[in-house]
Amino acid sequence: MADTEPTAQQPQASGQPAAVPLPTERSCPFSPADGYRVLREQGVARLAFPSGPLGWVVTRHADAKALLTDTRFSARQEGLVPPVPSELHYAAPAEPGAFAKTDDPQHSHYRKLLTGFFTVRRVREMLPLIERVTREQLDRLAEAGPGADLVEHFAEPLPARVMGEFLGIPEADLEPLQRHVNALGNITSTIPEAITAITGLGEFLGSFVPPLIETPDEGPVGDLVRTGKVDDKELMNLVSTMINGGLDTTGNMLAQGVFALLQHPDQLALLREGPELMDGAVEELLRYLTISHLGASRWALEDTEFGGRQVKQGEVVVVALGAANRDPERFADADRLDLTRADHSHLAFGHGSHQCLGQHLARATLSVAWRGLLDRFPDLQLAVPAEQITMRENYVHYGPLALPVSWTREVR
Numbered sequence: 182m183a184d185t186e187p188t189a190q191q192p193q194a195s196g197q198p199a200a201v202p203l204p205t206e207r208s209c210p211f212s213p214a215d216g217y218r219v220l221r222e223q224g225v226a227r228l229a230f231p232s233g234p235l236g237w238v239v240t241r242h243a244d245a246k247a248l249l250t251d252t253r254f255s256a257r258q259e260g261l262v263p264p265v266p267s268e269l270h271y272a273a274p275a276e277p278g279a280f281a282k283t284d285d286p287q288h289s290h291y292r293k294l295l296t297g298f299f300t301v302r303r304v305r306e307m308l309p310l311i312e313r314v315t316r317e318q319l320d321r322l323a324e325a326g327p328g329a330d331l332v333e334h335f336a337e338p339l340p341a342r343v344m345g346e347f348l349g350i351p352e353a354d355l356e357p358l359q360r361h362v363n364a365l366g367n368i369t370s371t372i373p374e375a376i377t378a379i380t381g382l383g384e385f386l387g388s389f390v391p392p393l394i395e396t397p398d399e400g401p402v403g404d405l406v407r408t409g410k411v412d413d414k415e416l417m418n419l420v421s422t423m424i425n426g427g428l429d430t431t432g433n434m435l436a437q438g439v440f441a442l443l444q445h446p447d448q449l450a451l452l453r454e455g456p457e458l459m460d461g462a463v464e465e466l467l468r469y470l471t472i473s474h475l476g477a478s479r480w481a482l483e484d485t486e487f488g489g490r491q492v493k494q495g496e497v498v499v500v501a502l503g504a505a506n507r508d509p510e511r512f513a514d515a516d517r518l519d520l521t522r523a524d525h526s527h528l529a530f531g532h533g534s535h536q537c538l539g540q541h542l543a544r545a546t547l548s549v550a551w552r553g554l555l556d557r558f559p560d561l562q563l564a565v566p567a568e569q570i571t572m573r574e575n576y577v578h579y580g581p582l583a584l585p586v587s588w589t590r591e592v593r
């Protein structure tokens with residue numbers, strides 16, 4: 182793919198910039214793809230989608246916010262195309278309840294049913310659960326011993342178990358669920374692999390949800406049943422939305438944050454010495470690392486003008502969240518990880534009506550988990566050279582595939 186990466190291309194005679202594929206090549210595992218620098222200079226840039234059509238990519242912070250709040254652009258699944266080579270293209274409208282890929286009025290109708298579960302107050306009530314699961318996963322990491330993979334023993338299972346206990350999912354079901362969610366988040370999955378994952382998820386939901394419709398529990402699924410506002414299909418898709426959100430995101434950010442801290446010892450030392458920096462550190466790491474590295478996509482509902490470009494009806498616009506979060510127009514010294522940075526106006530959770538539903542849960546989980554890890558292992562370090570860490574290039578959410586770590590001291 183390297184030879185098709187963007188270069189400093191001149192606008193074409195038409196005044197439109199030349200189309201390039203979405204940049205993916207990185208020289209640093211903590212920074213967005215290198216090609217975004219050139220694209221940011223162009224403003225709204227022309228994008229060539231692998232399946233053929235042309236679209237646009239937005240890399241500036243101000244443009245990203247404007248686009249994500251612009252109702253001339255739709256999040257509906259049927260108009261979206263993968264911005265990178267992938268067999269996984271869902272050309273049909275999202276199913277009832279799967280609101281992330283819909284517009285209003287469906288979007289707000291379903292989203293409102295879940296917002297109450299993920300407020301700051303509800304997440305505060307979940308802290309004892311997050312703290313207990315963190316302690317248990319730290320024990321499992323410690324049992325695995327120096328050299329253990331932090332992703333396998335800590336980062337991946339921790340948020341999955343939190344979401345699992347919150348929803349009442351038995352722990353034994355989480356590992357297969359995680360496999361299915363991973364397969365669906367892998368853009369290089371084949372169609373048969375995706376079908377296996379969708380079938381597996383469907384079988385789980387088919388066994389988990391109906392008994393709760395029959396006898397609602399005291400948790401969120403029971404609450405949803407008691408609203409009387411959702412049928413079986415909608416309920417399954419709402420539960421599936423929460424499972425996907427819980428199992429495919431925070432774990433990657435957790436591991437990627439540890440990797441970044443270990444590679445920025447000055448910042449790690451600041452955080453070890455100043456626990457009060459944690460809330461700001463969470464925001465800065467979210468900005469700096471922006472794990473939703475393929476961005477957020479929307480498509481034009483009508484022929485329209487955006488950012489000085491003529492966007493045609495149906496054209497897809499990718500909002501490169503990672504590039505926007507490094508926009509020097511918005512963030513001073515944008516490419517520097519600075520845990521004391523006061524500007525937290527990053528777009529790592531998106532922006533506008535589709536802004537991440539689980540953001541308060543993610544923040545709380547990251548904060549508790551990073552604090553717990555740093556306290557338990559005061560001299561945590563990588564167990565292999567950083568160059569040997571393989572990254573999740575092929576996944577919707579970026580982070581290390583595995584992160585072997587070691588330590589000589591443990592504080593219980």
Ligand code: HEM
Nearest residue numbers: 281426427430431434473477529530531535537538539543
């Ligand atoms: C560090 C962790 C996370 C990151 C970086 C992240 C990132 C994002 C981003 C960028 C979006 C917006 C996508 C768009 O506009 O197209 C989003 C939406 C969403 N996220 Fe998260 N997320 C995280 C954790 C979670 C968690 C823990 C949940 C659990 C409930 C969750 C559930 C959702 C849902 C349901 C949406 C769709 C919201 C809507 O369309 O209204 N996310 N997330």
